[in-house]
Amino acid sequence: MALHELNVYCQASGAKINTNKTTMAVFGASQATPSTWGFHEAGNSYKVLGVLLGKLAEVCNRKTWENILNKIESQLNVWRLRNLTLKGKVLVINALCISKLVHALTVTDLPGDILSKLKAIFSHFLWKREKGLVSHATLIGDHGAGGLGLIDIYTKKKSLRLKIIKKYLDSSFTAPWKDFVIPTLRGLGHFGDYNLCQMLPRSLFSALDPFEREVLEGWWSLRPWVSAEPKSLQQSLKVPLRFNPDLMGGGPGSGERMFSDTFERAGISTIGDLLDGSGNYDIVRVRTLFRSRGVLFRRAVVLRLAGRIRESILRNWGSFLEGSSSGGDPGAERDVGFVLVDGTRFFGLSECSTKRIYRILIVGAFRRPAVERTWARTFPALTITSIWANMFNWYTAPKRLYGV
Known part of the structure; x- marks a missing residue:
């Protein structure tokens, strides 16, 4: 059937399949009869755009990175013959070496030992020794802050992983792989896509596939600089309270929590649990929930925390919580949105380039001299x-x- 379709395509387009350059791979439990199709047989692995794919994913992944390591080492050995300045060496790494990593970083996970080897290779190229004279965490900073603009591989990986999150949250982008992301998000908590509103403990990522874990770790790093942007009252009511950086008292990256586990034991886990039927904040209802669940609490502490949460909610999503049940776009209940805060400017997450995301994430990795x-x-x-x-x-x- 497949060959018939290929023949029809060739007859209609005038193109011709070159069997000498075509490789065939068999998927599933079926076994191919040798020399039946007239194509080269891939065996256990085959290369697509420089990345090895095959039945043994982990083995193929490691071979892919080992091949890249060998190419980078060979290239840097040539450049060692030149009398380059430190700035020139950084330029060689950024322009010639990092570019070899981008595609592989986009489609496959990066093992920790490979990352360590890459850093060691770059350090030896820069300083002619394993341990650098200047910290790697300082070199990755901008020139105006004492760095040399060396691209950090780990941060680059996270910024590339976040393209997955951007495409997943973009309702105008359709792809079959989105169906496989939904079970992963639902396995992290009770809020489905709204789990992305939280900075969940990293321990929850340990059981995930390495690539999925890297995607969520990238989002975990960016989340303090991203604000949830509900598009309707119904959507804002579903935003979870716990581990939500939008409800932290000290701003992005402060780590100051404003939500206690005591609230969750009382059945208060989303913004909607704090509101009455009209969408108004109801402190009396909060106290009633605590008493009905038999949760012991200090009244002054609960009132103080509830008041701070209320102020944060009104500051972030007050336009939907003014007693009106018709705010926002009623057709956008399933499309949870986020806005990236870059200094004093705000950008829709889907509009943000990988470069902008990298520039924000590198702030957390940079160490001042x-x-x-x-x-x-x-x-x-x-x-x-x-x-x-x-x-x-x-x-x-x-x-x-x-x-x-």
Whole structure:
């Protein structure tokens, strides 16, 4: 049947299948009869765009990364013959080496030992020794902050993984693989897609497939800088309270929780559990739920926490919680949305490029140089930013301008 369809296509288009360059792979429990189809047989693995696929996924994945490691080492061995500056070496890594990783990082998981080997190879290229003179966590920063803009592989991987989340949340994007994401999200909690509103403990990811785990770890890292954006009152009522960074007192990345486990024992787990039938915040209902479930609580503590949660809810989603049941788009109940906060600007998650996401995530991985503390004491009249700007200008300008 498959060959018949190929023949029909060839007759209609004028194209012709080159059997000498065509490889056939058999899936499932069926066994192919050798030399029946006239194609090369793939065996246990075959290569597609540089990535090995086959029956033994873990073995193919490791061979893929080992091949990439060998290519990178061979390329860097050639560049070691050149008398490159540190900045030039960083440029070689970013432009020639990281580009070899992007496709594989997009479609397959990155084992931890391979990541360690990649870092060791880059460190040896930069410093001619295993341990660098400057921390890797500092080199990945911008020039204005004391770094050299070295691309961090781990952060790059997370930013690429988040493309999966972006496409999954985009209702206009249709793909069969979305059906396989739904059971994974439902297995993490009781809220379905709304589990993405939470920063769930990483221990819940341990039983997942490595690729799925990397996707959710990437989302876990970005979530403090992303705000849930309900499109209707019905949707806002389903937003969970626990592990929700939108309900943390100190802002993104503060880690200051405003939701106690005591509320969950009282049956309060979503925003809707805090509201009455008209969509108004009801503190009397909250106290009643505590008493009806027999949950012991200190009245002053519960009232204080409930008040802080109320303020945060109104600040984030007050437009839907003003007593009206008709706010927002009634047809958008299933399309949970998120907005990325980049400084003072807001972007829809689906509109954010991988580069923008990487720039935000790298802030958490960057470590400021220790010398800045000495500068602050020695040059109190100067800002750290201006000092780095002067150093960068001196480093990049022709030496003759400075008479050295």
